[in-house]
Amino acid sequence: MAKLLIIDDERGIRNTLKEILADEGYEVEVAENGRQGLEMAQANGYDLIFSDIKMPEMDGMELLAALKQPLSTSPQGEETEPIETPVVMITGHGDVETAVQALKMGAYDFLVKPLDLNRILITTKNALESKSLKQETKQLRKKISAKGPQMIGESAAITHVRDIINKVAPTEARVLITGQNGTGKEVVAHLIHEQSARAHGPLVEVNCAAIPSELIESELFGHMKGSFTGAVKDRAGKFEQADGGTLFLDEIGDMSLAAQTKVLRALQESEITRVGSDKAIKVNVRVLAATNKDLAAEIEKGNFREDLFHRLNVIPIHVPSLNERTEDIPLLVSYFAEHICSEQGIALKTFDSGAIKALQSRQWTGNIRQLRNVVERLIILAGPQITKEDVELYA
DSSP states (O other), X not given: OOEEEEEOSOHHHHHHHHHHHHXXXXXXXXXXXXXXXXXXXXXXXXXXXXXXXXXXXSOHHHHHHHHHSOOOBOTTXXXXXXXXXXXXXXXXXXXXXXXXXXXXTXXXXXXXXXXXHHHHHHHHHHHHXXXXXXXXXXXXHHHHHHHSOOOOOOSHHHHHHHHHHHHHTTSOOOEEEXXXXXXXXXXXXXXXXXXXXXXTSOEEEEEGGGSOTTTHXXXXXXXXXXXXXXXXXXXXXXXXXXXXXXXXXXXXXXXXXHHHHHHHHHHHHSEEEOBTOOOEEXXXXXXXXXXXXOHHHHHXXXXXXXXHHHHHTTEEEEOOOGGGOGGGHHHHHHHHXXXXXXXXXXXXXXXXXXXXXXXXXXXXXXXXXXXXXXXXXXXXHSOSEXXXXXXXXXX
């Protein structure tokens, strides 16, 4: 049952409105003035609030502003969230302009005196449906967000990485992410983007190792129709696609020297030129790069440009191997088990202490990726509770 609050200094109006809405099955409470109404709204959870505009002490506009602002400051210094309850303003004919201003301030709608029964009921129904839809959307966003990349662990090594991400994400600094295959370098890139001012823009990923050297320039910078065999139309490259957002160059240690030169120029001048064109195109891109190679050694061998390395390595982040943070294995196993069982549509399986110790004692050359595969194999092949014996048999 929806719970409504009516705030009006005229007894006749608030009582009439209360009777109408109570007859429709709603739970209705009333307040005699704006200040009392604000206190009730802050103390109780209402699904819909009706408020008169002209009231003594605190008028409806002041009340609306107070409802839509953070309520207070917590002892920890954090502001609480504003009330999201829809507010319908009640106004006289001469105050319609004020009511329109209330809409701009966040009111859901307004009713004009004398109140019309059908308008009251329709507005109430629509406002409650709008609130329900907003709540569903918010929950869906939370679920989608929860499915995104996450950094699981509480070890000192992973906490250090998380701290650096929190510091560098809001900036425009370039980041070079290093670490073995399977450690989660792409997760770091995703988290940096999601916590940055560019989160509303695209995150474009390029696996430099997966693209043939003769195509990497076209992939990064785009090409014009006819610029080479197979170029049947103009095509924007990854730099253009990432404009306003983030470009993640994964396995950049495998990029050809020719492509490195063009990437360096793009970083220096914030512009690129498509293959087969002489027209420069301005791009606004934050570049994150990752590699499993020792770029200092690659520079010594002549395989990587030192000037590009220094352009990319403004903030270095090294992602530790799983063998360097085995204390995180219980949390990782629990996380993977929950997600895998949910994906498979089976009851949650648990790992006993012997199984966890057995997993911690192993060498994880494939890191997090390998651990997830092992957890999935154990869930599929073992019983409801996975033991040390299961690990020895199937892992």
